[in-house]
Amino acid sequence: MREKRALILLMDGCGVGELPDAADYCDEGSDTIPNIAKAYKDLSLPTLQKLGLGNIADIRHVPPSPSPLASYGKLQELSPGKDSITGHWELMGVILDKPFPVFTEGLPDDMIKKFEKAIKRKVLGGRPCSGTVIIEQLGKEHLKTGYPIVYTSADSVFQIACHKDVVSLQELYRMCEIARKLFPDIGRVIARPFIGTVGNFKRTPERKDYSLTPPSPTLLDILKDNGFSVMGIGKVDTLFGGKGFTDSIHTKSNREGMETVLKTMPGVKNGLVFATLVDFDMLWGHRNDVEGFAKGLMEFDRWLPSCTEKLKENDLLVITADHGNDPTTPSTDHSREYVPLLITGKIINPGINLKTRNMSDLARTLADYFKVEIENGRSFLKEILLNTE
Numbered sequence: 001m002r003e004k005r006a007l008i009l010l011m012d013g014c015g016v017g018e019l020p021d022a023a024d025y026c027d028e029g030s031d032t033i034p035n036i037a038k039a040y041k042d043l044s045l046p047t048l049q050k051l052g053l054g055n056i057a058d059i060r061h062v063p064p065s066p067s068p069l070a071s072y073g074k075l076q077e078l079s080p081g082k083d084s085i086t087g088h089w090e091l092m093g094v095i096l097d098k099p100f101p102v103f104t105e106g107l108p109d110d111m112i113k114k115f116e117k118a119i120k121r122k123v124l125g126g127r128p129c130s131g132t133v134i135i136e137q138l139g140k141e142h143l144k145t146g147y148p149i150v151y152t153s154a155d156s157v158f159q160i161a162c163h164k165d166v167v168s169l170q171e172l173y174r175m176c177e178i179a180r181k182l183f184p185d186i187g188r189v190i191a192r193p194f195i196g197t198v199g200n201f202k203r204t205p206e207r208k209d210y211s212l213t214p215p216s217p218t219l220l221d222i223l224k225d226n227g228f229s230v231m232g233i234g235k236v237d238t239l240f241g242g243k244g245f246t247d248s249i250h251t252k253s254n255r256e257g258m259e260t261v262l263k264t265m266p267g268v269k270n271g272l273v274f275a276t277l278v279d280f281d282m283l284w285g286h287r288n289d290v291e292g293f294a295k296g297l298m299e300f301d302r303w304l305p306s307c308t309e310k311l312k313e314n315d316l317l318v319i320t321a322d323h324g325n326d327p328t329t330p331s332t333d334h335s336r337e338y339v340p341l342l343i344t345g346k347i348i349n350p351g352i353n354l355k356t357r358n359m360s361d362l363a364r365t366l367a368d369y370f371k372v373e374i375e376n377g378r379s380f381l382k383e384i385l386l387n388t389e
Helices: 032-039 046-051 084-091 109-119 131-145 169-182 219-225 236-240 254-267 279-285 290-308 359-370
Strands: 005-011 071-076 124-128 149-152 157-163 188-197 200-203 208-211 229-233 247-249 271-277 316-320 339-344 353-358
Touching: 005 084, 005 254, 005 290, 005 359, 032 290, 046 290, 046 339, 071 359, 084 236, 084 359, 109 169, 124 131, 131 149, 131 157, 131 188, 131 200, 157 169, 169 188, 169 208, 208 236, 219 229, 219 271, 219 359, 229 236, 229 254, 236 271, 254 271, 254 290, 279 290, 316 359, 353 359
Parallel strands: 005 271, 005 316, 071 353, 124 149, 157 188, 229 247, 229 271
Antiparallel strands: 071 339, 149 157, 188 200, 188 208, 316 339
């Protein structure tokens, strides 16, 4: 059997324009990559431009390519919501019919009291906030009282932050396990340990996610069950509750994630490598850091040729995203947007305009490529293969 490999590079938060229902999410005007291009005059993305990024949306400094090297289009989310879990799940073939609960006004009092009773101590916070901000705001009181800091965001999350000198990692993880059982509908419970002193707190790499698992098999599960390797790079395995992966490598940054892709690909013979690059979202989108976001895009663009040149004869490379996170808008939350779709490889017919597809179409297309069956989506494999066999 010929080797078959696919690599997904997911640029977390890199949307390309508001969805028709964006107003329902207060996301009118969100247009992540195009808005960054307007705001940052030195943006240069020559590799993505050659692949066809400028053919997907009107992006200043990234003109349409007359002969794109990739097939290109954009994907829309059918599931309600705009969080990371929903986007990742739908890309892998699971469409939700109701959104995860979010707490834009803060965690309800009854949830806080239920959690306090279960852990036998008071908590601080409870409001939607950036983790770094709320730790600076409440860190001093936390050091004094030992009360854990809890907070949420636009995602369906219940986050617990504790200083390692005040609450041990084991105790923090135990509290997260309690919250996971208490609140089964929330997408993720996240442990956020930190260190340092007042005015100089720093979160540590021992973050731990306690995620829900998808309600039905994803493409990852199906590939694994059919004997293919499924490698996760970054936090992607945590978004699926660990299900569907044969191996995972957690990375601390986009740069480390990209380096890991290059190191990992030679060892994959048959299967999927799924890398989520979170800095776009975590470091720059949520902090409205336009310059950081733009420079991150350019670093990714400079790295891409080192990845594409390593593609083997039958490899597929997919570049996409899970939602938007426009740093030019007042909001620091995710945005309800289309996401880009670029597919390249030696077996791919370049320059095919896939127009607008559903996110789950990617799962069905990859299932077609690996010759496995999945329920949702419509395959576009025959449209883009040079040789449809």
